[in-house]
Amino acid sequence: MHEFDESEMLTEVPPSRGEARARVISKAEQDEENFRKGQVRILEMIARNAPLSEILKSLVMLIEAQSPDMLCSVLLLSDDGNHIRHGAAPSLPDEYVKAIDGAPIGPRHGSCGTAMYRGRSVVVSDIQEDPLWEDYRALASPAGLRACWSTPIMSGRGKVLGSFAMYYRQPQSPTGSEARLTDVATHIAALAIEHQSAQELLRRTQAKLAHATQVTGMREVAVSIGQEINKTLAAIVDNADRSLQSLDEDKLNLDAIRQALTNISTDGRRTIEIIARIRALAKPSVPQKVALNLNDLAREVLDLIAQEAQRKRIALQTELADSLPLVPGDRVQLQQVLLNLVMNSLEAMNGISDHSLELSVKTASENGEVMVAVTDRGTGIKPQEIERVFRAFHTTKNVGMGMGLAISRSIIEAHGGRLWAEPNIGPGTTFKFTLPRSGP
Numbered sequence: 001m002h003e004f005d006e007s008e009m010l011t012e013v014p015p016s017r018g019e020a021r022a023r024v025i026s027k028a029e030q031d032e033e034n035f036r037k038g039q040v041r042i043l044e045m046i047a048r049n050a051p052l053s054e055i056l057k058s059l060v061m062l063i064e065a066q067s068p069d070m071l072c073s074v075l076l077l078s079d080d081g082n083h084i085r086h087g088a089a090p091s092l093p094d095e096y097v098k099a100i101d102g103a104p105i106g107p108r109h110g111s112c113g114t115a116m117y118r119g120r121s122v123v124v125s126d127i128q129e130d131p132l133w134e135d136y137r138a139l140a141s142p143a144g145l146r147a148c149w150s151t152p153i154m155s156g157r158g159k160v161l162g163s164f165a166m167y168y169r170q171p172q173s174p175t176g177s178e179a180r181l182t183d184v185a186t187h188i189a190a191l192a193i194e195h196q197s198a199q200e201l202l203r204r205t206q207a208k209l210a211h212a213t214q215v216t217g218m219r220e221v222a223v224s225i226g227q228e229i230n231k232t233l234a235a236i237v238d239n240a241d242r243s244l245q246s247l248d249e250d251k252l253n254l255d256a257i258r259q260a261l262t263n264i265s266t267d268g269r270r271t272i273e274i275i276a277r278i279r280a281l282a283k284p285s286v287p288q289k290v291a292l293n294l295n296d297l298a299r300e301v302l303d304l305i306a307q308e309a310q311r312k313r314i315a316l317q318t319e320l321a322d323s324l325p326l327v328p329g330d331r332v333q334l335q336q337v338l339l340n341l342v343m344n345s346l347e348a349m350n351g352i353s354d355h356s357l358e359l360s361v362k363t364a365s366e367n368g369e370v371m372v373a374v375t376d377r378g379t380g381i382k383p384q385e386i387e388r389v390f391r392a393f394h395t396t397k398n399v400g401m402g403m404g405l406a407i408s409r410s411i412i413e414a415h416g417g418r419l420w421a422e423p424n425i426g427p428g429t430t431f432k433f434t435l436p437r438s439g440p
Helices: 017-047 052-064 094-100 110-118 137-143 178-216 219-248 254-282 294-311 331-348 404-414
Strands: 071-077 084-088 122-124 147-154 160-168 289-292 315-319 327-330 358-366 369-376 418-423 429-436
Touching (some): 017 052, 017 178, 052 084, 071 110, 084 094, 094 137, 110 122, 110 147, 147 178, 289 294, 289 331, 294 315, 294 331, 294 358, 294 369, 327 331, 331 369, 331 429, 404 429
Parallel strands (some): 315 358
Antiparallel strands (some): 071 084, 147 160, 289 327, 369 429, 418 429
């Protein structure tokens, strides 16, 4: 007679359908959480200015982890806009990576070179059969690569920055599930590339900014510009933090992250534009007269000194005429004139506390000329000093050589206009200049 062991009675009961489904959901949620944490780590790397190569490598490895059969790469577009530069490809053979580094882009240059050239995605399901890979099959075959889908990495302005590629070792077509991974990869890669570009421009401009402050006497403007750049970079970090916060939430909000990344890109471009203005002002160049809108120049100059005015609690006001006629002039020289007049007005209000402080810029068209007036509520200029302030080496300030107004008048007169000053009925002074309008 067989005796039953108690353990034989404890047979395993198969899981119910609900339990099995719960396990599947739990794993899917865990995979999603890991993916979200991976994005957080990469955004943190961007925020702390980690090297671009490390950021892109981490990004590629994160995307590859979502599919065991996928090999990924990030390629960058060269500065001349015509060649491929290596970005990150940790899982591709070194020989292949080195061979395509420096290759040209074009209409038949593999998936990546073609995607960068066209500015849109390129899907090659079989490298051995597709004509786009005719010149690159000899490189792909030893590496065991049979399919490659490439998507351009675009800046906020629609400029191609590089490409993100998915490779497979067998012929394969997209199933649709790869779209989200590509979207995440290209957006984060664009953020990292543009952020580094802004940082590099900042570093390269530091020496030129120092030179500009010496040449033009714009020390306070340099401080103001530095504050503006810091403000813009702070906005970049703030938007990155918002992305991190969104990623940390239980539900991933891709729309919110996309908006934050768009804001980061916008702030980065604004930083680059500010630096470009500084470089234009500091760069010696042969005068070139083109048709200019003085309203635009006024806005640009006021943007440059806005932080300085805010620090001094000076309100900025504008009264810019609609449909202002264009004037022929050299943009940089006229910017320097307007910037000098505005800075003089700011300095004229130093130390004043018995009335509100205001700086206004007005434009108007009259008698075939365009007029610009810069008015302050400062200490004013004595009547006998009104004309003397335009003489070389004459100054009413404790610092400076007294050359700014003399040079400004020379520039305006060389443009066929005139520059003068008038005392206000109330406190302060108004500097005005006129220029002949373009055309009849």
